[in-house]
Amino acid sequence: MFSTIEDFLTNWKHESGSTQKILNALTDESLAQEVSPEDRTLGRIAWHIVTTLDEMIGRTGLVFNAARHDAPVPKTASEITEAYRTSSEEMVASIREQWNDETLNEEREMYGEMWSINTVLGLLIAHQAHHRGQMTVLMRQAGLTVPGIYGPAREEWAAFGGQAPEV
Numbered sequence: 001m002f003s004t005i006e007d008f009l010t011n012w013k014h015e016s017g018s019t020q021k022i023l024n025a026l027t028d029e030s031l032a033q034e035v036s037p038e039d040r041t042l043g044r045i046a047w048h049i050v051t052t053l054d055e056m057i058g059r060t061g062l063v064f065n066a067a068r069h070d071a072p073v074p075k076t077a078s079e080i081t082e083a084y085r086t087s088s089e090e091m092v093a094s095i096r097e098q099w100n101d102e103t104l105n106e107e108r109e110m111y112g113e114m115w116s117i118n119t120v121l122g123l124l125i126a127h128q129a130h131h132r133g134q135m136t137v138l139m140r141q142a143g144l145t146v147p148g149i150y151g152p153a154r155e156e157w158a159a160f161g162g163q164a165p166e167v
């Protein structure tokens with residue numbers, strides 16, 4: 001996982017930036033996109049990513065200002081986008097102030113188990129990546145352009161004058 005807090009923060013900068021790109025592409029109309037009536041909407045998934053910072057990292061004892069995990073889903077994409085940006089910035093600032101490299105090995109009770117802070121941070125990133133993947137499918141269904149995350153998206157390939165590789 002991470003050897004130092006800086007290792008995490010370097011990785012988080014890329015991952016949170018990728019999440020921010022996805023959130024920035026949402027529109028108010030797209031928030032209602034759903035796979036089925038039994039599943040989360042695009043807006044609900046986006047808000048879940050935002051509020052997980054409070055819900056998951058808050059369980060570690062880190063004190064920071066973030067969108068509360070029990071807050072209702074906002075009505076606008078811009079509210080979701082801004083809440084993620086500020087929550088992530090607050091989390092990073094608090095990690096820098098309150099944790100050190102030794103903190104990574106400390107354990108906390110998480111969901112009925114004992115996890116190291118290192119494990120929590122790794123799972124936070126994996127959790128975001130998982131839900132970003134769900135969001136990109138719903139974004140395509142909603143007619144939105146999906147930004148590239150770990151490489152160019154179809155539209156970005158076209159902007160380069162190329163064609164996306166065949167799958």
